[in-house]
Amino acid sequence: MNAAFAYDAWYPLAWSRDVGRELTTRRVLEEDLVVYRTEGGSVAALDDACPHRLAPLSLGTLRGDAVECGYHGLTFDCSGSCVSAPGMPRPPLSAQVRSYPTSESMGMVWVWMGDPRRADPAQVFRLPQYDDPTYSVVEGDALPVQANYLSLADNLCDPTHVVYVHKTTLASAGREETRVQHERQGNKVVTWRWVIDGPLIPVFQGLKDFGGANVDRWHYYHYHAPCIAVIDFGSARTGTGAPEGNRDDCIQMYACHFITPIDQRSCMQHWLVLKNSPADPAVDARLRDSLRLAFNEDKRVLEAIQRNEDKPREWKRVHLALDGSSIKMRRIVEEMAASSSA
Amino acid sequence: MNAAFAYDAWYPLAWSRDVGRELTTRRVLEEDLVVYRTEGGSVAALDDACPHRLAPLSLGTLRGDAVECGYHGLTFDCSGSCVSAPGMPRPPLSAQVRSYPTSESMGMVWVWMGDPRRADPAQVFRLPQYDDPTYSVVEGDALPVQANYLSLADNLCDPTHVVYVHKTTLASAGREETRVQHERQGNKVVTWRWVIDGPLIPVFQGLKDFGGANVDRWHYYHYHAPCIAVIDFGSARTGTGAPEGNRDDCIQMYACHFITPIDQRSCMQHWLVLKNSPADPAVDARLRDSLRLAFNEDKRVLEAIQRNEDKPREWKRVHLALDGSSIKMRRIVEEMAASSSA
Amino acid sequence: MNAAFAYDAWYPLAWSRDVGRELTTRRVLEEDLVVYRTEGGSVAALDDACPHRLAPLSLGTLRGDAVECGYHGLTFDCSGSCVSAPGMPRPPLSAQVRSYPTSESMGMVWVWMGDPRRADPAQVFRLPQYDDPTYSVVEGDALPVQANYLSLADNLCDPTHVVYVHKTTLASAGREETRVQHERQGNKVVTWRWVIDGPLIPVFQGLKDFGGANVDRWHYYHYHAPCIAVIDFGSARTGTGAPEGNRDDCIQMYACHFITPIDQRSCMQHWLVLKNSPADPAVDARLRDSLRLAFNEDKRVLEAIQRNEDKPREWKRVHLALDGSSIKMRRIVEEMAASSSA
Structure with missing residues (x-):
């Protein structure tokens, strides 16, 4: 009965007016995302789960453009790469959360849920x-x-x-x-x-x-x-x-x-x-x-x-x-x- | 653990006092029914889903003794036959909802959930x-x-x-x-x-x-x-x-x-x-x-x-x-x- | 993902201060227990379901150190044996609910969820x-x-x-x-x-x-x-x-x-x-x-x-x-x- 999702598409994520310098969450195609605006004004969207213990990153703290997990402090930049892990000289290479391409048009933030290499901001609806x-x-x-x-x-x-x-x-x-x-x-x-x-x-x-x-x-x-x-x-x-x-x-x-x-x-x-x-x-x-x-x-x-x-x-x-x-x-x-x- | 239902039986549907010229709903043997009283005073009971898009008929409008679906206007008489479909000269023959025999006794409306040909109102309890x-x-x-x-x-x-x-x-x-x-x-x-x-x-x-x-x-x-x-x-x-x-x-x-x-x-x-x-x-x-x-x-x-x-x-x-x-x-x-x- | 439970262990059941001469309930390792203090001051813990119709014993009445089911009056002592069944000269031998060993330490009642023969109150934590x-x-x-x-x-x-x-x-x-x-x-x-x-x-x-x-x-x-x-x-x-x-x-x-x-x-x-x-x-x-x-x-x-x-x-x-x-x-x-x- 349920149709498969079309992942390779730009989906509306949130009104632009609702995304600022706080961590907020949205659920799209059964994925929970943590969403925030960077200091440069673009929008970051990451899987809302730290790959260590699965604590939602949205319970953590925004530090510059990176998110620090609220449980043990693992920190991810807006590409989803771990840039800091507690008690370790450098974070494990495998520590990575998925990052989603975003764009803005018509007062909305749009998110690309499929293969990021296929994401073309020029195709966002306007x-x-x-x-x-x-x-x-x-x-x-x-x-x-x-x-x-x-x-x-x-x-x-x-x-x-x-x-x-x-x-x-x-x-x-x-x-x-x-x-x-x-x-x-x-x-x-x-x-x-x-x-x-x-x-x-x-x-x-x-x-x-x-x-x-x-x-x-x-x-x-x-x-x-x-x-x-x-x-x-x-x-x-x-x-x-x-x-x-x-x-x-x-x-x-x-x-x-x-x-x-x-x-x-x-x-x-x-x-x-x-x-x-x-x-x-x-x-x-x-x-x-x-x-x-x-x-x-x-x-x-x-x-x-x-x-x-x-x-x-x-x-x-x-x-x-x-x-x-x-x-x-x-x-x-x-x-x-x-x-x-x- | 669960016993099969005995479909060929008269079941209490609603107090007679609660069934009038409005569309109401009752659930019996896992079926949702739309229930109403006809202009002649008898009680109609139909499956509460339009066979087009499954909108509950109970969200629609009672027109005489027929129910007009509240989504696209398909209209069913109290035998469950579609008598009108929008944009079509005559409704499709397959457009039919199930109708259930009813009877009244002891201040209750009773409904027959099995084969309608076996329904005998003389057997309703009194x-x-x-x-x-x-x-x-x-x-x-x-x-x-x-x-x-x-x-x-x-x-x-x-x-x-x-x-x-x-x-x-x-x-x-x-x-x-x-x-x-x-x-x-x-x-x-x-x-x-x-x-x-x-x-x-x-x-x-x-x-x-x-x-x-x-x-x-x-x-x-x-x-x-x-x-x-x-x-x-x-x-x-x-x-x-x-x-x-x-x-x-x-x-x-x-x-x-x-x-x-x-x-x-x-x-x-x-x-x-x-x-x-x-x-x-x-x-x-x-x-x-x-x-x-x-x-x-x-x-x-x-x-x-x-x-x-x-x-x-x-x-x-x-x-x-x-x-x-x-x-x-x-x-x-x-x-x-x-x-x-x- | 879920680990099996370790049944052979003493688990905290309730604060001692919360267990008295009333029937109360606790859920431990997916089992519902009825818990009460006997006249002698020890704590009884039984499966909270009468083996007749599965009415929770906690809806019944404490009579001395025994629990009378609130539906038909089957009565179980604190070892879980049925000592009285309505309309029968003696209760069926099969009428038995599981009883769990308990002990008290550090202001808590502890319960042993595994094989009662392995329960050793001397091992309760203090x-x-x-x-x-x-x-x-x-x-x-x-x-x-x-x-x-x-x-x-x-x-x-x-x-x-x-x-x-x-x-x-x-x-x-x-x-x-x-x-x-x-x-x-x-x-x-x-x-x-x-x-x-x-x-x-x-x-x-x-x-x-x-x-x-x-x-x-x-x-x-x-x-x-x-x-x-x-x-x-x-x-x-x-x-x-x-x-x-x-x-x-x-x-x-x-x-x-x-x-x-x-x-x-x-x-x-x-x-x-x-x-x-x-x-x-x-x-x-x-x-x-x-x-x-x-x-x-x-x-x-x-x-x-x-x-x-x-x-x-x-x-x-x-x-x-x-x-x-x-x-x-x-x-x-x-x-x-x-x-x-x-």
């Missing part, structure tokens, strides 16, 4: 709009979800659940039986739907004045396997040509979800939103609250699904047309896992 | 005194017990524990070394004991005035395998011929226990009492409190036994004469399990 | 200073530690962790790179270190006035396998010949740790301190608080290590010179386990 001054950023939470990360990924490839799960936030009134399309593009799956000539959805209220007119609304779900979803959604006044590509006068948002697989039964959902309107504390707070509510609605469903999946019984499963994106996305993750070298 | 106007009903609780249901069944076939466990409620002062008898009658085991010429026990105090005279007291434990115990107990003034069958002027109660096996380590004990005296709020409240206390005394012992049984070690066990009822009762359950077709 | 009127006793706690008892034993063979874990209590300022020595003596490992011409450590402050002079400090860790650590530590004014054996005018303490292995992942650390100065409520309370703080510092590290050891992964381990004591101590426990007959 949405162009993040550097576009006409966009403002609303940073959200780190939401823990007690479900397999691919179940959350299913959810983030899927426009059809919105009307059932997010009645008060992301859905318009009434059913939305418009056609969903999708396609694979390399290691990405794009899924999209248009709703033509409908009312503004609740989260867009107050962002732009369309004078009460109906809008055309789009949802493009870009899933970058294995752990990134970017949902491009927006609205323009009906009849102004948005479906044909004219979005000069529209509301546009990119909801970015950076998923950390913790283990096979839990993940951390980091999210932020880019919007093509200036930062505004009141508007941004309302948007953040509204999305927080929506993502907790998903969490509730996904955790209940996980509890059913954990039961020791066979299930007869039904597949629907809407599963196409999920099937493609999971196939990409399988391919990435098979070619990984952890 | 004690004749439940419809006798000279009896009044005191409905009790749904008491969760973290023990195998057959361990609770042992307890409800067993008059000899009373003096050790229920010193302040159901026992009279002093040891009760009177003879216990038992016999199998079809799929029922009856176990009984008489105590001749003794004082009134605490729970009977105030129900009838015997002028301080001693009484003859009987206990008949009727265990209807696999999940129903009816304890007929009462007292009549000594010398008036109760042992010979004359109970014209007596206190008589039927303590009915309807046990829902939840899994191999827990069950739900639903209980009610019938007594041959009119309903009286003060008397009934006192009786309910007293029995609640007594059944919690059993719960404490049974849960401690379960914890010992769960330990990974071998036990040398001793069998006593009083185990005769339990052995017969468990043999009946084994027979019922062997002939079941789940 | 430190000579416990009976020396120039010493006073400070009895500490029963500290539960969620770690394998041998991990705590490692800690109690190890002078080198002090400066990293106990900065504010047991360590002096600065590193202590003095030489650690150790040797096996029968079933005991002794590990020691001297610190010459250093400041008084915090826990010794106020016990003796050295006029601000520096001291020579010793630590002798006597580990009596499998479960007793006695740490002889003290200080004398530098230059008065303490290293050569002259300790006429010194602070001397024996920190005694009596470890009860509960199961492979938890143990109970009973500790007391003997000191060569009179009992003094204020001084003793301060000493107790200080040591309590120190032992909780160890607990925090040891429990974190256990959580790492419990992870389903392989670890590359490093061995250091300081592991010599631990290796010898664990070898002794293996030898004792191999020759035990549980």
Whole structure:
């Protein structure tokens, strides 16, 4: 049931704002890491266990850029090499903890969990709009979800659940039986739907004045396997040509979800939103609250699904047309896992 | 150690008073069910998992007599057939959840967990005194017990524990070394004991005035395998011929226990009492409190036994004469399990 | 990973002060025992399960020196023999619970978990200073530690962790790179270190006035396998010949740790301190608080290590010179386990 992890990938580790000159811990792909910022400002990530007695290094002390174990004082630099061992003129050569490459982008620290020789910081995800001054950023939470990360990924490839799960936030009134399309593009799956000539959805209220007119609304779900979803959604006044590509006068948002697989039964959902309107504390707070509510609605469903999946019984499963994106996305993750070298 | 379940049987599902027009859940024989009352007043019970992504149907919405899944809107009628699937002209034929026959009797909803073709509502248990106007009903609780249901069944076939466990409620002062008898009658085991010429026990105090005279007291434990115990107990003034069958002027109660096996380590004990005296709020409240206390005394012992049984070690066990009822009762359950077709 | 238990040994069971005429329970080497004091003042320890239905005897009633089961009244004397069974003229010969030899020494009840024929109360541990009127006793706690008892034993063979874990209590300022020595003596490992011409450590402050002079400090860790650590530590004014054996005018303490292995992942650390100065409520309370703080510092590290050891992964381990004591101590426990007959 559980898919193998794709180790050769950049995973979100922590918000940059949460990593400083203290030892902190994160769990990724079933590994516990001790994480800290060096004096030079980069981020170090090491296995959180001293190879002597397995005391977590995070219980120790940061000395310059090195970590001193809190039990016997073995000290490791940020490459994981032991630079000092008590009572020994030089540390044993075998004293080494694994160090993980990191990089920062979009306010997040990213970690490479596979073969370090394959880690290329240039491949860390960065949405162009993040550097576009006409966009403002609303940073959200780190939401823990007690479900397999691919179940959350299913959810983030899927426009059809919105009307059932997010009645008060992301859905318009009434059913939305418009056609969903999708396609694979390399290691990405794009899924999209248009709703033509409908009312503004609740989260867009107050962002732009369309004078009460109906809008055309789009949802493009870009899933970058294995752990990134970017949902491009927006609205323009009906009849102004948005479906044909004219979005000069529209509301546009990119909801970015950076998923950390913790283990096979839990993940951390980091999210932020880019919007093509200036930062505004009141508007941004309302948007953040509204999305927080929506993502907790998903969490509730996904955790209940996980509890059913954990039961020791066979299930007869039904597949629907809407599963196409999920099937493609999971196939990409399988391919990435098979070619990984952890 | 764990006995197989007897699927072909009616099991207590919920108090009728607790099943209405909302989706609720119950767990029976390791299956989670979504339970609700139809517009016509009958009770529907379905597997609580949508066969698409395994979201619990209980998180969805009741629409008429059908349940709409809260994730993607698949809709199932109360026979478990899918009547609507999003984005599809007609639902896949394979989209089906299991539906369980139900019936109501004695204020309880009962569910048939085996082959539906063998379900006969005429066989649902009903004690004749439940419809006798000279009896009044005191409905009790749904008491969760973290023990195998057959361990609770042992307890409800067993008059000899009373003096050790229920010193302040159901026992009279002093040891009760009177003879216990038992016999199998079809799929029922009856176990009984008489105590001749003794004082009134605490729970009977105030129900009838015997002028301080001693009484003859009987206990008949009727265990209807696999999940129903009816304890007929009462007292009549000594010398008036109760042992010979004359109970014209007596206190008589039927303590009915309807046990829902939840899994191999827990069950739900639903209980009610019938007594041959009119309903009286003060008397009934006192009786309910007293029995609640007594059944919690059993719960404490049974849960401690379960914890010992769960330990990974071998036990040398001793069998006593009083185990005769339990052995017969468990043999009946084994027979019922062997002939079941789940 | 888990070492077999050495059954043929005396283990600490409970503080003598905590065992009286009530039924209490203790868990030792994965066995639950019911423990009580007899009318004659000795301590009885029986398996805490009635062999009839496995009800814990500790839920029953102490009747004289016998225990009556709280479910059906089977009664066992303190040798574990059943002396009464309900409804039977004499109890079945097979009705027997295991009884464990006990003894008392140094304020503790000790229990023999192996073959009772090998139990020799004369071998129960007793430190000579416990009976020396120039010493006073400070009895500490029963500290539960969620770690394998041998991990705590490692800690109690190890002078080198002090400066990293106990900065504010047991360590002096600065590193202590003095030489650690150790040797096996029968079933005991002794590990020691001297610190010459250093400041008084915090826990010794106020016990003796050295006029601000520096001291020579010793630590002798006597580990009596499998479960007793006695740490002889003290200080004398530098230059008065303490290293050569002259300790006429010194602070001397024996920190005694009596470890009860509960199961492979938890143990109970009973500790007391003997000191060569009179009992003094204020001084003793301060000493107790200080040591309590120190032992909780160890607990925090040891429990974190256990959580790492419990992870389903392989670890590359490093061995250091300081592991010599631990290796010898664990070898002794293996030898004792191999020759035990549980």
